[in-house]
Amino acid sequence: METLAQDLKAAVQTLTEDTRFCHALAYVKDRLPETIRDQKELTLIEAPTGHEEKKARRYMQMLEEAGLTDVVMDEHFNVFGKVTGSANSGKSVLLEGHLDTVFSFGDVKEIREDEEGRLHCPGICDDTRALAANLAVLRALKDAGLKPVHDIYFAGTVREEGLGGMQGMAWVLDELKEKTELLATLSIDGPSGETFYANATGIVDWEVTFEGPGGHAWTACERPSAIHAAALAIAEMTKIKVPTDPKTTFTVSLIEGGQAIHGIAQKATFKINARSNSQEELNRLDDEFIRAFEAGAEAENPKDSCSGRISVTYRKILDVPAGSQPDNARIIQLTKLATLAVGREPNFLPGGCTNTNMAIARNIPAVTLGRGGEEYGTHTLNEWFNPKDVFCCEQKSLILLGVIAGIEGTLKPLGETL
Template sequence: MKKTILAVCLCIASTAVFAQKPKSQRVGLKKEFVEEITALGSKPQVKAALQTILDLEPETRKDHILLTEIPAPPFAEEVRGKQYGKMLSEIGVDSLWTDAVGNVIALRKGKSGKKKVVIDAHLDTVFPEGTDVKVRYAGDTLKAPGIGDDTRGLAIVLTVLKALNKNKIQTEADVYVIGTVGEEGLGDLRGVKQLYSKDGLKIDSHIAVDGGGVGRIVNGGVGSLRYKVTFKGPGGHSYGAFGLVNPHNALARAIHYFTVEADKFTKTGEKTTYNIGVIGGGTSVNAIPFESWMEVDMRSESPEKLKQINQLLQTAIKRGLAEENAIKRMGEDLTVDVKNVGDRPTGFLAETAPLVQRAAAVADFFGSVPMLGMSSTNANTPLSLGIPCVTIGGGGTGGNAHALDEWWYNDKGHLAIQNALLLLLAEAGFAK
């Protein structure tokens, strides 16, 4: 196999940039899974499907560009979702629908249907409405907001489906091909949370495609808590109403007390981070503001440490509120509204788990060094529920994720598509 059609696949794919770069761990491969993947990759239909992926490279590029140029800002993925559904339908699936939150779901029925396997990429980007998403070209490099994260993943999933259909490959399990909403930012994984809700699909295993190189396997979810904290007061003239409580003062105190304690707390133990990402409020230089607010992001690999740093934040907020109220000279007290705007659970799938071993064996099959790591992706939710899930990479080379000058270059990008196809077949079962 490795000496025929896939001779080119022995090169290691370059790694696209992740939004996070957590520590990685090399996988200890088990012989049984290496043998399983080698046997699967040697099947004539599978060889043909892998070749089809190479043949479809111009079409994959076309799909990639088309989808990138359809805006999919937070909470407004509908237009891109409709196009993605149309493309899935044209390729050929057994059924297609959009669920209550906007996930585009296609079902490709398996021979037995006793197992349900998902392969997904997310529809949304981090960029607000009105962002110019027209693809620009610098030689062979594609430049546009969202070109890598995660429009590349969407194009990969489409090509995997095309290769399966063209080569008439049937799986034992039912396969759900999904474009999910709400993976980024304040979307708070709402798409994948819906999939695993009481009204969801009853999924047995899940493969997400999102960033990174062929060897990069995310088997752990970095949990996060996000808050919008708003201090509120009566507001008034800076001179005439001097002595009223000032929300900005309370916010400043809260930020100071939190960051001082959080800095000490995060220096030891499992990686834990904090960030004051956005602040706002006030109307004029000569007006006491009636509100002052901030958006806070906290992340950790440890549920316990996430809980503890959250307590530091809550304590700092209360202290800032109390101290500002204590120095008022007239008027009403400040109040504070603490709104949770994001809660991504932590989770972990052991290195020895069959899905992790299969993902590692497939990456090894294509000449990459399989490396495990933690990140914040659609995998967080299933992992937190004990459902096997990994996030695999989109391949190629890319950079500046979440920036207006995001870019992606097709450096052996077909390897990531072949990687996704072979892993999906291994997990869903090749029907004889």
């Protein structure tokens, strides 16, 4: 049987036995239809990565209407504000979800409800559900008259998906650094009411381009080929060994090149996706990749320079840091206790690439909670969400916020101990 910290157990018990706090827990359950209404409205405001402004402006209004103060929108269209704590301590905890989706403009047309009550629409889960859930948490705190000891920040972040690379979260953390001491961050992303992530799988994407003189496939046959050089580099990369623990992977995911079927390729480009639960392994892969890129060009280049040469250029187009927290970290223990307190069995998954990566990279205790219920087809046009009993997500968030920030008159904050 896993041993969890007694002070964290006692704190969760204190909150779940407190009359006012129980009112907040009941609020998010009873007002679930209102939360789903917000989720539907926000889903229909399309927000491809890099185009979040319209959704951000509406979310800003909703946060203000729910009672959040000092709400700001930064130059990137991140939106954040705070519930001011009673201690004026300059310390805080952040609860966030991301505004962007993976879909293009025109993909979102309508929300269809099926006979089982499931809501079908691209983006209905990832991550619009988080935005609505966090609004419900804010309203519950206000309705129950709960005042935190430390500040609580709420945020909608941009550029989480794809090549956005969690940049929105990085910007928010850097901006808040000037305003407050963040004790922890809580993100809502991923499926189910049991699952959570508290470690960071790093991602590096490379774009590699080979260029040469090209020429006629017959009459200029002595000239080097950009495609051949790219293929030689890729063949060299296949010799790279990666560990299974920490899990590390890479693949050449895209390749294109050439200008004519009867021509020697003047240009070839490929892209690589590499991932690892270890930053050290990602750094090693970077070095191995560069060696392979250079080797591919050199192997294709002729000894006689008169026929022209292949050049290679390469750049990172995405660089998301990897990191980890100990399996017995107090933020992980607290998340397990909060999950148990709402009647779910915690499922702590290894790795994970979410906005939590950016907090872990800054040595801030962090966790990403699942959105609360059954869902299917995220990142596809067949995405659907079942709203049945998803309020456990909001309830877990309330408990975590309460323990970390403290509740005036009920519980002293434990955020400093994480």
